[in-house]
Amino acid sequence: MACNETLYAIREVADLTGVKPVTLRAWQRRYNLIQPQRTDKGHRLYTPEDVERINTIQGWLSKGVSIGKVKSLLDSDTIFQANIETEQLEEVSEMLDALSHLNGSKVDKILTVVLKEYPLEIVESKFVVPVLNAAEFLKVGPKAIQLSLFRTSLVQKLAVMSALDSTRKKAESVLFVSMDVAGNPFAWLNYAKLAEQGVSVTFLDGVEDLSVLQTEPSSFVSVQLFAEKSLSEKQLESIRIQRERGEVLWKLSPVIEHLLEDKESIET
Template sequence: MAFYSIGDVAERCGINPVTLRAWQRRYGLLKPQRSEGGHRQFDDDDLLRIAEIQRWIERGVPVGKVKALLDQGKAPEPGDWSALQEEMIGTLRQVSPAKLRAKIAAFCALHPVDILIDNVFEPLRNTLSLDRDTARAMRSLLDGILIEQAVSSLMEARIKAGRDALLIGWGIDDRTGLWLEAWRLSQRGWRIDVFAEPLELPHPEFFPGQQMLVWAGPAISPEQLQQLEHWQKQGYAIRAYGAANAA
């Protein structure tokens, strides 16, 4: 039987080791074995259970309620993340960066970053962008803390073994979205350097021998795909990156 370290599991499942430890210690969701040296060892059954936990969380079930559902053998149903979004809005209304920072850190300790980005952070940012004045100010505060969290994650990932890449926004306006994708990648074993300003046209010839990931938002255009294929035929290590094709 194959065994995996907590680092291996974190990379395979896209989950921060801190979250895995919380699932084990605080909620009893996982029971990894221990090596002779006392290190956690996960097997294939543990990986399947983690995938099931993720499916429940993706449907908006609070972590504290997942164990009972797993024990009952129930199948996940479509969920609702509005409760966490409302909790974030309540914190934003207090206009306290420290409290918002603590709330986001608490969420990240319980939920994979992937899931939070897709189901809490991005939907909340979209909602706040629909209004003016106060809501826009709240979104600006939120974006600042999210970028801060992303940078912290990138710095942590940089001191670990991983794959190196440049992340470049291509023809986009959402700079915070770019940093969120960098955060997502840092949780998946990538050591990312981010171009803070999106470019109208990436120039892979400027970065010979380096892996480049370009993010064009939720969907890349046919023209951009054609350009990518041209660069790839020229031998450049460049490819599209996005939530739908994150590796």
């Protein structure tokens, strides 16, 4: 190793790649995907080549490749494998089976593994979305029960994850407000992503009346609003007025932005 070689601590690698430390450790211990150097005190140190490899791993995961199959792909010279792409992780089938039997302990175990071994972006697009889409094809009764089990278990896991992330030193403070029905898994995923990035997040779930925010929340760097459902004219007008007040930055989810744009186009 060259004396002047750049080395990164695990938290620096997490910031560079977006892969949380617990996931980096899992990739090393369970799958031998990456082997960082160690300091005399046992702290992990990663080279630029390690960072590049982590980014490559994420590329495979974004294609829906299960983490257990990534090492063979990384070690293979076969070109055709670059065309591999699936819509979901293998764990989706395992989860659907667990939900069909209302096996809460298995649901919990699968979520623990998925949330530890995959970045949240992959969890959302290749796991949560396919599970929810598949559940829509069930009969009404079973669907309601299975969706409730999945959503409740997922929210509980994300709450614990975010609470652990909150112990880190924070660079900024954000008020995150979900205007959907309480327990929307995508609202919680967005909240968890913020917490994982080192942001101090105050999360208000299931808020319908924004009058609670009439007093300028000056203790926050920004207010982030989330919704996937249609909002009332009164709610949209309240958002517009408060965003224009100015002192705090307001960030809106794509659905809210679209609803506001439609409202403004109609008015003009």
